Amino acid sequence: MSRHTTINELVECITEKMKTERGKDLKDATDKDVYYVITSIVNDELNSHWLKTEKKYRKKKARQVYYLSMEFLVGRLLESNLLNCGLLDTANKALQKLGFDPEKVYFQEHDAGLGNGGLGRLAACFLDSLASLNYPGHGYGIRYRYGLFEQRIIHGNQIELPDYWLKEEYPWERRRVDEAVKIHFCGQVHMFKKNDGSLEFRYENTDQVMAVPYDIPIVGYENEVVNNLRLWSAESPSSEDEDVASQNSQYYHHLDHKHSIEQISGFLYPDDSSFEGKELRLKQQYFLVSASIQNIIKSYKKNSKKSLNYLPEKVVIQINDTHPSLAIPELMRILMDEEHFSWNDAWKITTNIIAYTNHTTLSEALETWPKEMIQNLLPRLYMIIDEINERFCKKIWMDHHHLRDKIPELAIIAYDQVHMSRLAIVGSFSVNGVARIHTDILIKKEMKDFYSLFPSKFNNKTNGITHRRWLLQVNPNLASLITDVIGPQWIKRPNQLISLLRYTKDRPFLDKIDQVKHENKKALAKFIFDRTGILVDDQSIFDVQIKRLHEYKRQLLNIFHVIYLYNELKDNPNQDITPRTFLFGAKAAPSYHLAKEVIKLINKVASIVNHDPEIKDKLKVVFLENYNVSLAEKIIPAADISEQISTASKEASGTGNMKMMMNGAITLGTLDGANIEIRDFVGDRNIFIFGLTADEVLHYYHHGGYVARDIYNTDDRVRRILDQLNEGWFGSQEIEFKDIYYNILYHNDPYFVLKDFDPYIESHELVEQSYRDKFTWLSMSVTNIAHSGKFSSDRTIQEYASSIWKLNKI
Structure with a gap:
């Protein structure tokens, strides 16, 4: 088979291999059977190329x-390999013709x-x-x-x-x-x-x-x-x-x-x-x-x-x-x-x-x-x-x-x-x-x-990240829309995404971008309901933080903001805020007690917020278990806000920020890692930056001067949240979450959660204002997509190849 294979040829090949390799007629085949047959077809294609590549390297x-x-x-790998072989669209149509759902077939792979x-x-x-x-x-x-x-x-x-x-x-x-x-x-x-x-x-x-x-x-x-x-x-x-x-x-x-x-x-x-x-x-x-x-x-x-x-x-x-x-x-x-x-x-x-x-x-x-x-x-x-x-x-x-x-x-x-x-x-x-x-x-x-x-x-x-998987594969409707307006050259030369800047004020194009995002959000909302039973509003802001659970990545700051919003709504249920869906995905190392406590807190807050009729579904909190690549592929195309809120100086780079940027999400983050370079490209108006700088953080570490309890004593929002933790408001026992409370107040908040709390809240207010102006928001989104080509791993590998590895293309 090759990229020139027709749908009917692939249908015939699947039918024949089902008999010869799985011993079944198609009418008796399961999604798992079809998965193994498709991989066999792809492997037939790959094996000859694999051998030719090896011989070419040896000869040269x-x-x-x-x-x-x-x-x-x-x-x-199945969907990715089909894409790279030029067979993905053909395979999707062939499977549909045979009565199979391509997504269910691809999902058979662990x-x-x-x-x-x-x-x-x-x-x-x-x-x-x-x-x-x-x-x-x-x-x-x-x-x-x-x-x-x-x-x-x-x-x-x-x-x-x-x-x-x-x-x-x-x-x-x-x-x-x-x-x-x-x-x-x-x-x-x-x-x-x-x-x-x-x-x-x-x-x-x-x-x-x-x-x-x-x-x-x-x-x-x-x-x-x-x-x-x-x-x-x-x-x-x-x-x-x-x-x-x-x-x-x-x-x-x-x-x-x-x-x-x-x-x-x-x-x-x-x-x-x-x-x-x-x-x-x-x-x-x-x-x-x-x-x-x-x-x-x-x-x-x-x-x-x-x-x-x-x-x-x-x-x-x-x-x-x-x-x-x-x-x-x-x-x-x-x-x-x-x-x-x-x-x-x-x-x-x-x-x-x-x-x-x-x-x-x-x-x-x-x-x-x-x-x-x-x-x-x-x-x-x-x-x-x-x-x-x-x-x-x-x-x-x-x-x-x-x-x-x-x-x-x-x-x-x-x-x-x-x-x-x-x-x-x-x-x-x-x-x-x-x-x-x-x-x-x-x-x-x-x-x-x-x-x-x-x-x-x-x-x-x-x-960098591979734009082929993280845009072309996971968000095909957005990729197709981009190709319609700037041509297909960006697929092999991702820097050409910059041509999208011509369309940041083009209302018909922005409407199409909005439609693609909404369809992705509807698909994710359905997935969330099927997986968790939680009904989320696909018109709400999808605020996403998906990454390893570590104190420096500050999922704690994020959930503190959720608690703050919940407290505000409890005080004034008629408050006019745009509905928010906060999405978390993270694994904590098995022996990392504080990280596991943060996961527990997120889920406890979710159980309270999601079932409180007084707040009228203005807030939803969803923790999606067992975060992995496949789950990221479902979440990222639907994200509106990309939470990149590590303590400045701690995150070496980050790549989730690049993946979500490439799919039109706006970064809300500190001046840390690659956030800085994202800001330099998109400009201050197309990103939400807050908090301490790396130099300020390092100064506090080396010279002192920061006292977490001072913020607790002077900011009633912070005091209320910490007191709720200390008094067992989010747990069935008062002892729950005491370790988080003591880590902040008695270990002096080592990752500056309280210090950055107020600027973080202010940044979220700016998010709220910007999101309400749909034209402005969509323009920001397209600006981010346009600049995301600079964060393709193709660019990174070109730099390694030329200045470190001294490789030649073969």
């Missing part, structure tokens, strides 16, 4: 980028449990753009059997259930046992001096794990390019003669050992509150980088006659955050111990291959590992990290006298902890932030001394 001897990430949040939030979704967007732009680039990750967790809300509380996303066949993956590699943990390292004076290292009594690759095709948009996402599964290296084992007392030990190996690729982000959980995370990270680097070197040797000295000419490895930082010592280990390079030569190769993306300034997210844990689990790697650290510290001591006192703050190993971000900076040739303000904070504050040592390494690459 292309320089390739390998993107190492602990997360790849790819979502459901979201792949390979990520948690923005980090993983960014990685997925990058792979999409690499393939769509004809760049040779591939992903390496872990094939987790269980995703983060499946979230259920019971009596307002988050309950975590296993997300066994692989319980049914996953039709996109290809198991490649022929390319499996061995990984070694623990054991002893013995050092020998050879006759030529060089050192040789041998390993004994190691625990061996087999890393088996599963490949997933990454499909370029209508260009017949198929790149690769390789996911590693941890398996026992052999049966270890199970028949013999079963006859002696070692059998159960063998089963326990096998289970412990499989745990390495068992769960995304195992709970690291215990020693065992922390060690498992470290095992996962080494498992990923060792398997990937072994595979990269093997591939290079297979396709190049040149020695590994030339590896940097053909290979670049981008590590997505600190999780894959062990790639640096692992590459050193392989080059020295297996390929017999000297330290200096191995270091030169390594530091010309590894590039590092920093995603956070949060200290708790900058990974450290106990020195002893790495020594025990990865003894040879620890020796290499220790040597890297010794040489780095010695260089500071000798060449940078003014930094001698700061060596403990710069050392890779300090106070018995191994600092992964420091290792990543020292061992890479590029360090990039993911938004302009984030990179500025890294350079001027958080990593100022590293910047003084390596100024040429630091650069900015503002994040």
